[in-house]
Amino acid sequence: MGESVNTLAFLVMALAAIGGAVGMLTSRNIMYAAFWLLWTMLSVGGLYLLLSAEFLALIQVMVYAGAVSVLMLFVIMLTLRRREDAVRSLDFSPSAALLAAVFLGIMYYGISNATFPEVALLAEAPNTADLGVVLFTMEGGWLLPFEISALVLLAAMVAAVWWTKGQDRR
């Protein structure tokens, strides 16, 4: 590991991620938008890889890039009566524009006033085994929060299944 990540690789990945996001927002075909989203997710995974966070990168690809396929299935199944329906019409909504402007203002204010900590990259990046030690052992110190969050997610999942059961539930 050097002092910082490879600038060229970072630029390629970062531009790909931003370009994908712009592409997603500007494409009027929702299938294209979904594929651009996939592209963005993969690029962000690449950025994680540059930071030697390979486990995070893989999970990013599996969870987010995987979720895009579900999204596309819903796009096709729920919205498309005909192929042409995939292309959205442009409709301008003042309230949405206002909301976006306010959000942009807050984000700009927040980012321009934030002080980012300057941390040098570790000489040896922690690997997946280290992550396992932190999450799954008492010495790591994060066992309890990890288990609690797992329980919360499980409860949410069970609730979702229960809701989908329909009329015959009591």
Place this chain on the structure above:
Amino acid sequence: MSPELASLLRILAAVGLMLMNGVILIYMLRRVLGRLHQRLGPVHVGPQGLLQTPMDVLKLLTKEDITPTNVDKALYFIAPAAVFTPSLMAYAAIPFSPTWMVTDLDTGLLYTLVVMSLVSMGLLMAGWASANKWSLIGGMRSVGQHIAYEIPLLLSVLPVVMYVGTLNLSSIVEAQSGTWLGILPQWFITNPLFWPAFIIFIVSALIKVNQTPFDMSEAESELVAGFATEYSSMKFGLFFLSEFSNSFIVSALAVTLFFGGWTLPFVPDEVLAPIAPVVFMLKVYVGIFVLMWIRGTLPRVRMDHLMQFAWKILIPAVLTWILVFGFIIKLFDLGRPVG
């Protein structure tokens, strides 16, 4: 040799292996299926029909590349690459011997499964871009079944990970060297604790191979040729190649996780070291033969049955098994963490 050059050569070797593999597997598939169906398969071109597949490859390469008028041009061109690339990437973490591998990833097992899961995205892209209802249904079926079977596939390898405490494929292989009391090889398949996981793994992995009984995405009696209907020439070739490459990867994963990878019982390390890649390849090809055997024997299942089986039987079964397995190895202290 500089590390960059070495990495490049390794990647090229993986590409070469993938291409060679495709050619060999097509021939093998035809002969094996022929045998199973009690017919001959290719016999006329070259001795035993050996030259049939090279000729077919030449035909595929020189065929006219037809682009239908109504297709979604951009996605139609990207889709074959989007299917082919993940298949190629999946070779990166497979250990052919203690030293022969593209790269020794700490998260090799997870990497291989994650990369393989991207293939279905390309199939959906192809199905959508073809502007053909059969293709679209094929692509959607492919993604639907991949999402459903991804979960049991990922969970079914967890017992192995729990047992050895690592995701590194080479370490998993090393944990399987040696013998039980000098009789049985210490492969995980000889340990009854891993049998339920292995069965679930094989059933879910068959989805990745995309062939009968689970070839819903290109079921030719229902969907013409599914997602590949509108593709011709080498674009079709890439889909084909990716499919054969996937059966290689699935078999290689099964060999690595359950059949001891490159290890052989009763053979000292000095003897094994030079022949390890050969041993691995032989095991993988036996695995591929079994996959073809299944393909030639079982009829295609129905799509709704397939989905119900995944969500209602396979996933609860694998979740239960992980719980039971965790209790067993903790109670009797059976885990053998490496390194």
